[in-house]
Amino acid sequence: MLVSSRPWRAVAYLAARLPIPTLGALFVLAPILAGGWAIALAVPATLAYLVAATLATPLERRLVTLLDKPPIPAAKPNLRVVTHTATSAILAPFEVAFLTCWSIGSLALILSPALLGEGPVAAGLVTIDTTTEAWIAVPAGLALFIAGTYATVGLAEAHAFLARELLRPQPDELQQRVTELARSRVRLIDAFDVERRRIERDLHDGAQQQLVTLAMTLDLARIELEGTNTEAERLVDQAHRQATSTMRELKDLIHGIHPPALADRGLPGAIEELADRSPLPIRHTTQLDQRLPESVETAAYFVLAEALANAAKHSEADAIDLDVQLADHTLILNVHDNGKGGAQPAGGLAGLGDRVAAVGGRLTLHSPIGGPTTVRAEIPCP
Amino acid sequence: MPVSTVIAEDSGLLRDGLVGMLERFDFTVKAAVGDAEQLLKAVDEHQPQLVITDVRMPPDFRDEGLRAALALRASHPGLKIVVLSQYVEQTSAAELLAGEQGGVGYLLKDRVADVRALVAALHHVLEGGTVVDPEVVRRLLAQHPLERLTARERETLALMAEGHSNSAIAKRLVVTETTVAKHIRNVFDKLDLPPTEDHHRRVLAVVAYLQG
Numbered sequence: 001m002l003v004s005s006r007p008w009r010a011v012a013y014l015a016a017r018l019p020i021p022t023l024g025a026l027f028v029l030a031p032i033l034a035g036g037w038a039i040a041l042a043v044p045a046t047l048a049y050l051v052a053a054t055l056a057t058p059l060e061r062r063l064v065t066l067l068d069k070p071p072i073p074a075a076k077p078n079l080r081v082v083t084h085t086a087t088s089a090i091l092a093p094f095e096v097a098f099l100t101c102w103s104i105g106s107l108a109l110i111l112s113p114a115l116l117g118e119g120p121v122a123a124g125l126v127t128i129d130t131t132t133e134a135w136i137a138v139p140a141g142l143a144l145f146i147a148g149t150y151a152t153v154g155l156a157e158a159h160a161f162l163a164r165e166l167l168r169p170q171p172d173e174l175q176q177r178v179t180e181l182a183r184s185r186v187r188l189i190d191a192f193d194v195e196r197r198r199i200e201r202d203l204h205d206g207a208q209q210q211l212v213t214l215a216m217t218l219d220l221a222r223i224e225l226e227g228t229n230t231e232a233e234r235l236v237d238q239a240h241r242q243a244t245s246t247m248r249e250l251k252d253l254i255h256g257i258h259p260p261a262l263a264d265r266g267l268p269g270a271i272e273e274l275a276d277r278s279p280l281p282i283r284h285t286t287q288l289d290q291r292l293p294e295s296v297e298t299a300a301y302f303v304l305a306e307a308l309a310n311a312a313k314h315s316e317a318d319a320i321d322l323d324v325q326l327a328d329h330t331l332i333l334n335v336h337d338n339g340k341g342g343a344q345p346a347g348g349l350a351g352l353g354d355r356v357a358a359v360g361g362r363l364t365l366h367s368p369i370g371g372p373t374t375v376r377a378e379i380p381c382p
Numbered sequence: 383m384p385v386s387t388v389i390a391e392d393s394g395l396l397r398d399g400l401v402g403m404l405e406r407f408d409f410t411v412k413a414a415v416g417d418a419e420q421l422l423k424a425v426d427e428h429q430p431q432l433v434i435t436d437v438r439m440p441p442d443f444r445d446e447g448l449r450a451a452l453a454l455r456a457s458h459p460g461l462k463i464v465v466l467s468q469y470v471e472q473t474s475a476a477e478l479l480a481g482e483q484g485g486v487g488y489l490l491k492d493r494v495a496d497v498r499a500l501v502a503a504l505h506h507v508l509e510g511g512t513v514v515d516p517e518v519v520r521r522l523l524a525q526h527p528l529e530r531l532t533a534r535e536r537e538t539l540a541l542m543a544e545g546h547s548n549s550a551i552a553k554r555l556v557v558t559e560t561t562v563a564k565h566i567r568n569v570f571d572k573l574d575l576p577p578t579e580d581h582h583r584r585v586l587a588v589v590a591y592l593q594g
Contacts, residue, residue: 215495
């Protein structure tokens with residue numbers, strides 16, 4: 001241990017964390033030692049120290065990393081934090097005394113043969129005044145140094161343990177944070193959806209209308225040049241065709257970002273459109289006569305779109321059954337195909353699982369080799 | 383005789399483009415407005431022959447234009463209306479086209495890029511006709527269950543409708559009876575006829591065929 005960095009880390013840890021409680025202890029003790037009316041100052045001094053040290057706990061949480069330990073997670077200031085600061089101040093003077101005695105004492109013993117020339121060496125309780133004593137003191141000093149090193153590491157570890165116990169978040173606080181994290185995940189996804197809709201609207205209102213207008217103007221130019229049999233006629237005709245094909249591409253792009261049917265007519269309308277677009281015949285039963293929360297509609301839509309796309313691409317099915325219903329505050333989606341099965345919960349489907357989980361639901365895939373495949377999602381609707 | 387027209391389209395660029403294009407083809411644009419409320423006002427003010435409106439417009443960018451078109455159809459019986467939609471929305475199309483009277487059109491905005499076809503459609507509507515975007519028609523047809531049948535299954539169904547038994551159908555189509563039975567099973571499946579008593583399903587399939 002002596003040749004490792006551990007003792008140095010322990011010393012660094014103690015050196016970094018001791019000044020505040022030590023100063024605090026002096027600050028409180030000074031008026032008491034002064035006596036008289038000054039004793040009254042001890043009360044505000046104690047309060048000032050507790051506030052200052054509590055504010056400094058973020059430093060305390062990070063300092064344990066000096067001992068190769070993970071930082072202590074943040075918790076709201078509470079009685080345990082105050083207990084920690086108070087305990088630190090009470091222990092600090094003793095620790096400082098220990099560190100001082102140990103370092104100066106062992107150094108004095110080890111160096112005593114050299115120091116002896118200037119007169120007797122006083123190392124704590126012993127006084128060395130002969131050369132023989134000095135040579136005996138050297139191994140004693142080394143032993144004290146080594147023992148003190150262990151003690152220092154132990155002291156630092158004990159402190160870190162105490163800090164972690166008193167400063168870490170309590171279980172109910174952890175539960176609260178899990179809930180808060182889950183909520184923030186939902187908020188993020190909501191924000192993401194809002195952003196998608198904004199992009200969709202911007203593209204629709206801007207580029208899409210401009211392209212339609214451009215294509216129209218080019219068509220007018222084409223009509224003007226018709227029959228002139230010029231290069232201009234040929235080029236304008238080409239430009240018109242390019243504009244219309246770009247128009248179609250943009251339309252598909254917008255559809256992928258956020259399907260307009262979903263925004264305008266909700267899930268039933270969007271399902272109808274999905275069924276229209278599907279290359280495979282789809283039998284769908286949708287028992288849904290109300291708009292659901294946007295996050296639920298969007299998650300449900302993307303599950304259906306992905307499941308249908310997968311079935312069309314990989315399953316070799318010739319029919320898909322799609323069943324959507326709201327029962328007992330849960331939206332249940334079932335996509336069933338009669339294809340060859342063997343679908344893996346990877347890629348797009350895995351991403352959808354995360355998405356469904358974020359709104360508190362779950363996605364299950366049942367796809368034995370040889371088929372059939374069923375994708376099922378259950379999403380709670382408050 | 384120029385056709386007096388009112389246009390509602392929230393994109394200024396496209397609105398101006400439409401006005402310019404229509405004026406070339408002998409339409410007189412009395413007003414070109416940017417939302418449904420102004421559209422209703424402009425129609426009352428100018429009493430045009432034709433209204434061309436976008437579906438999605440301010441304030442909510444949902445189906446304001448379609449709502450206005452439906453209101454105008456009820457309040458101005460002779461008024462010809464063409465709705466331009468960015469996307470096929472079958473419910474919207476169905477709502478607009480419901481009713482006996484013609485003089486109405488539902489077109490995708492993409493058609494604006496084919497000026498001649500658009501103008502022809504407008505004239506058709508002005509003459510009291512009904513214009514439905516080919517894309518809408520395609521999707522409606524694709525949804526019809528009879529579209530799912532193969533040619534052979536259709537033939538089989540047609541012969542069933544004529545009252546032939548399985549063996550008679552087999553003889554006519556020069557296939558085995560097993561094959562005919564397979565075709566019939568597919569027909570039942572594709573027409574969503576639940577497995578009940580065979581004769582009953584046969585009748586239902588024939589009814590579906592005759593209605594289609």
